[in-house]
Amino acid sequence: MIQTLEQISTIAEMRVHIKEARRQGKTIGMVPTMGYLHEGHLSLARAAKENCDVVVMSIFVNPLQFGPNEDFERYPRDIERDRELARSAGVDFLFTPEVSEMYPKPMLTNVSVSHVTELLCGKSRPGHFDGVATVVTKLFQIVQPDYAFFGQKDAQQVAVVSQMVADLSMPVQIVPCPIVREADGLAMSSRNVYLTPEEREEALVLSRSLKQAEAWLYEGVALRDIQERMIAMISEMPLAAIEYVEVLRYPDLVPVEQPTPGESIIVALAVRFGKTRLIDNLITSI
Amino acid sequence: MIQTLEQISTIAEMRVHIKEARRQGKTIGMVPTMGYLHEGHLSLARAAKENCDVVVMSIFVNPLQFGPNEDFERYPRDIERDRELARSAGVDFLFTPEVSEMYPKPMLTNVSVSHVTELLCGKSRPGHFDGVATVVTKLFQIVQPDYAFFGQKDAQQVAVVSQMVADLSMPVQIVPCPIVREADGLAMSSRNVYLTPEEREEALVLSRSLKQAEAWLYEGVALRDIQERMIAMISEMPLAAIEYVEVLRYPDLVPVEQPTPGESIIVALAVRFGKTRLIDNLITSI
Structure with missing residues (x-):
């Protein structure tokens, strides 16, 4: 069977598909990414495919989680290539909203997690994990996944999201997946x-x-x-x-x-x- | 037909009922309250009953939204009376978690909304609306309502929750309902x-x-x-x-x-x- 993939760029259209999947009693697996996919991302998509009926991958380079002197503007993007890779890994829906779709007005709402964000990247990238927690909350509200797959390379992100999901009783199970490395050991990024x-x-x-x-x-x-x-x-x-x-x-x-x-x-x-x-x-x- | 009401005190049990309602394609209306119900609350429940298949009312005196010198401890409570009133207003599920069920560990996650919280009660009750936004987010994750009914007496609360729902694309519609007053004009509270x-x-x-x-x-x-x-x-x-x-x-x-x-x-x-x-x-x- 040929794996079909549907690319979706609006929240409204995403909701229609989620509603239909829910109506059919299907389980939804989500892989939130910032795109420019590599084998690490694809391993998450495959894990989702193995465990869920419907796999939604989001590609969104989230400005909220970049500091003023960070690489938001030059973060690598290649949606054509990503689409083919995502399809090959079993993704059913590729959610690729523009920034203007996700944040049509100034965001006044902020989700923050204390303690686990104090050290490591939380210390060197102030505000970063607020941006992560906020966008992940929003993506979870849109996609309403039963399972969400995250790479352990971003181990602190996994800790932050897991803490948030537990604290707010979000109806999703976080599935951390192992780091994928190049043959010579470099962690994929x-x-x-x-x-x-x-x-x-x-x-x-x-x-x-x-x-x-x-x-x-x-x-x-x-x-x-x-x-x-x-x-x-x-x-x-x-x-x-x-x-x-x-x-x-x-x-x-x-x-x-x-x-x-x-x-x-x-x-x-x-x-x-x-x-x-x-x-x-x-x-x-x- | 006799209106039956089921009182539920755990998140896990609430989820079972929500899942079943969802499976049956029913719409869910939610009325979040702190209990000690009066006609204002009941008007919300009736509005929910009119518009939704299943009505969930929560009664939870949320410590997060009370300041250190406020009336959390002495806030009036009467669950027996509330249960009868809720039943009479058409509530199907009364969700009455203990504080230890909602916050089994220290809450490290905080949801905050800026701008609309700067004046009025936001100014005189610092942290209050963080507590409101956080608990409402959590209640929405547990109950997953299609519609949530709030009284306009807490007009700033309506503004804060509406802003949060829009910002985070929560799949719920906020329904503000008119203030209910005593015969002599005093707003019910x-x-x-x-x-x-x-x-x-x-x-x-x-x-x-x-x-x-x-x-x-x-x-x-x-x-x-x-x-x-x-x-x-x-x-x-x-x-x-x-x-x-x-x-x-x-x-x-x-x-x-x-x-x-x-x-x-x-x-x-x-x-x-x-x-x-x-x-x-x-x-x-x-």
Whole structure:
């Protein structure tokens, strides 16, 4: 059977399809993205296809979650290519609203989540997670998914959205999916396209340092020492500018002295190579 | 036919009934309240019954919307009486969660609406409308109503919730319903029960001053003068302590010099009589 995909750009039209799917008793899986799809996104779509009757992927580069000096304007976009990739991954509806459709008037409503947004990207990108929580709430109201699939590369985003869904009793189950990596270990990201060959080469230190951190964790190295060793390791790269390297408890994202068995620990980092900001992380337990 | 009413105290049980109603293609009308029902609430329930297949009334005294020195603890409660009144007004499901059911853990998520919350009760009750927006969002996620009925006595609440619903594309239509008054003009409120006979008598000045304001408005009296005359009128009552008297454009709640024809104007006031804070308002256009 040929997989058909319908591209939808208005909220009203999206609602019609959702209503019909609901009427037929179908389960709806949602994959919210900012487009410029890579294998990470597609793995989410495939997971949705496996678990739900109808798969809705949204592509929306959300201005609310970009800071004034960030890359909203130059964020990579290629809707033709995305459409074909989404179709091949089993997406039924591709929701691609313009900014003017999502925010026809100034947004006066803000959804914010405290505590889990204090460190990591929440610290270095003030307002970012308000923008994420607000747009995800809005997308959930439009698409009304039973399941929503998020990549663990944005681990803090998963923590924030999960907290929000629990706090507000949203009728959706958040499904975190594993990070997808290039063959050489670089975590897939739409922003990888920005990297020069030299930066791309040096950026491999990120996944290497995480692998190393995991080994140190199992060896019982103190969390603070793991952080320091990683910073030293990444700093050896001439083009790397570290924004943060943190070892925290997951998913509440608070510092702990040492992990207790069974507790999840996240090793998370954000590092700039030239103009390009990359994030990566590892979640594990001892 | 005897009207049956089912009282439900858990989110999980509420969801089961909502899912079943949805499966049967029924429309859901919701009436969010804090209980201690009066004719105002019941008029909302009847409006819901007229327009929807299933009527859900929630009774939840929401701690998030009370300030530290407000009347959360002593807010009047009488669930037995409420149940009978709700039944008589056509309510199918009475959702009465405990605080521990709604907020089992510290709430880290906050929904806030700017601009329309700056004046009136938003000014005198900081954080109040964050609490309202947050709990209404949560109740909407649980009950998933097609229509939600709110009394215009809480006119700013209607403005805040309407703004939030529009901003976040919530799939619900807000239905504002007229203020219901006692025979002598006092706007119905659960808090009226606090009033001593003397306070109750003096409180009639509120609806009288609003009626007077309406006449002045039609006569073309300047908005600022209307405000001043009302303040003078209410101040004649020895037990009255004015919190605010404002004449603003509705529903964006901004000050204007003079109304333009067709523009809605709200005359709104909050006045304390002893320990009891009463609000009332009038929305009209010239």
